[in-house]
Amino acid sequence: MVDVAFQSSRTAAAQTGRRRAGLRNALRRKSMSAFLMTLPLILLIAVLVIYPALYSLHLATLNKAMTKFVGFGNFEFLFKRETFWLVVKQSCIFAISAVVFKALIGFIVAHFVHNVPANKQRKWRGMLLVPWVIPPAMSTLAWLWLFDPSYSAFNYTLAFFGLGPIPWTGDAMWARFSVILVNVWYGAPFFMIMYLAALKSVPEQLYEAAAIDGANWWQRIWYVTLPMMRNIIAITTLFSLIVTFANFDIVRILTAGGPLDHTHIFATWAFRVGIEGSDIPLGASVSLFMVPILAVAAIFILRDITKRGNES
Amino acid sequence: MSTVTIDKSGPTRKVKYGSMSRDRTWALRWSYFFLTLFAIFSLVPPLYMLITSLKGSAEISAATNPWWVYHPTLENYIQLLTSNQFLRFFWNSAWVSIIVVTITMLISVPAAFALARMKFWGSATLATGVFLTYLIPDSLLFIPLFKMFAVIGDWTGVQLINRWYVLLFIYPTLTVPFCTWIMIGYFASIPKELDEAAIIDGASWFQTLTRIFIPVALPGLIAATIFAFTVSWAQFLYPLVFTTSTDQLVLPVGIITTLIKGDVFNWGQIMTGALLGAAPPLIIYAFLMDYYIAGLTAGATKG
Secondary structure (H helix, E strand, C coil), X not given: CHHHHHHHHHHHHXXXXXXXXXXXXXXXXXXXXXXXXXXXXHHHHHHHHHHHHHHHHHHCCECCCCCCECCCHHHHHHHHCHHHHHHHHHHHHHHHHHHHHHHXXXXXXXXXXXXXXXXXXXXXXXXHCHHHHCCHHHHHHHHHHHCCCCCCHHHHHHHHCCXXXXXXXXXXXXXXXXXXXXXXXXXXXXXXXXXXXXXXXXXXXXXXXXXXXXXXXXXXXXXXXXXXXXXXXXXXXXXXXXXXXXXXXXXXHHCCCCCCCCCCCHHHHHHHHHHHCCCHHHHHHHHHCCHHHHHHHHHHHHHHHHHHHHHC | CHXXXXXXXXXXXXXXXXXXXXXXXXXHHHHHHHHHHHHHHHHHHHHHHHHXXXXXXXXXXXXXCCCCCCCCXXXXXXXXXXXXXXXXXXXXXXXXXXXXXXXXXHHHHHHHHHHHHCCCCCHHHHHHHHHHHHCCCXXXXXXXXXXXXXXHHHHHCCCCCCCCCHHHHHCHHHHHHHHHHHHHHHHHCCCHHHHHHHHHCCXXXXXXXXXXXXXXXXXXXXXXXXXXXXXXXXXXXXXXXXXXXXXXXXHHHHHHHHHEECCEECHHHHHHHHHHHHHHHHHHHHHCHHHHHHHHHHHHHCC
16 A cells, blocks of 8 residues: 555656646546446346335235226225234334334343453353344244244243243234244344444543542443433434334244234235235235335434534 | 542542442453343354254154253254255355355445545435435335236246246345445545545556455455345345245245145254254354454444
8 A cells, every 4th residue: 555655656746747637537537437337236226126116106006916006995905904903003013112122132231241351252242143143034943943832942941940831922912022032132132232332432531530420320321321322322223123123034934923913014914915815916005004114214314324424 | 530549548548449349340240140141042042953953853852851962863964964955955045145245246346436436426315325225125125026027027038036046136135235335434434545646646447446445445345245145145035935946945945945844843954954054154253253243333333
């Protein structure tokens, strides 16, 4: 790198004229080559993201055989179905409670890791991040086996303490609990890593100043740590809200929406209706209901990022 | 800390200091205690995969302690690794992931370079658009994409549905936006003087990219590569929708559709398959943890 910089200054001093010409040429070519370099990206986004997104709006207005325009017919049909409202309710419960618990556990664990001497942090961080590394489809299979009704390792352990067998995926309430538990298990490490990075960026002097003022442990968290981490907490939560709300793998493998549709969320129900039930327009309409919530979260994230971009 | 102690008189300082350090050791012990609990919580499923994978089918259905292997056997591994079907899934997954990583890098590195360095009409909007695309989840697009490829098949006669290579078109929608986004961040942090010097020396934009930007931003490139690989390896929804024949399946879908036969779960083989499927990302993670974490935090903190 130093070589390059050095050479250039020498050349620049010697041949000012050539430099001017070179720069002008480069500038002339710049926008053309920039366009060519971004062309594959633009094509990909236009053809495989924006077009399908608009296409699903179109699909949602067709009848099941996709031969007739029915306007808002699919939506009216959905509003009249009880299962739809069940799915709406469950998606909200699932996303909100999973994100809240992920954020809480991530925050607590990040604090514990931060407490540990620096040379041991790597080892702990390495172990705690494993759930995030394993493909969720694979780890959910392990959970399904842990929850198995007849040979369940969890129920065996509970029986050891004299607690009754729990129908982990058989009963509606327990199935909802299990799905959220697996999601929290999978997502909490992400929060932990983000918070840990944020904790490390809080200047040590602030804590010293707080200690001098006689702040106790709780006050230090409330008045120093949380305000300093506010940005990162907000953006991580919004990210996670999007991902959790659109989750498919965990629910699909663990319960496939059952028992009696009591764990279906938008993504799994859209799959059930659209692909398995081959009613593509109805499936498209179901998944479109995710858009408003995703859009609100996206707008907040974008605002935060552009704000930070302007500050720097 | 030192300011506190200076204010106090001699004896009090000593007592105060002692209690502080005792608080510290207790805080440390509690931290270790809870960290151990959380580590157990995190590691139970993968460990249970390992435990079950070492059991024979008789032991799995026996009423013995499920957390212990009494008669360890490798029969599950031997069965899976000699089954052509399972190897096929593995190869499909490997091919899809490797090709997708290559495509992703070929698209996103030049695009990120152009967006970070060559300000042109609409470049800021495009960068924001890339980020927004990253926020669009797979569960929103799978139905229109499926229909789209079905229609393309009807029109052109090129049947892409139920072929593993259809995934090569679809996975980049998940990997390219994120990789472009973090590469923009890494490229933007390179001092402007470097590429100005190169341009003055008569280097073309392409040479500036390959000789300066890629070597300097190599850590970012590795993080993006790891991300693209992990995402393509773990993707479950798209292959479930787009592929159905057993010779076209990738690993996650293959394990779930072929090892679960109706209501019969062959848990020994399922857990072995799941462990083998989780192995490549875990191995990468074990060796390149720092890059992995850099990529993870870059997504939300760079910008």
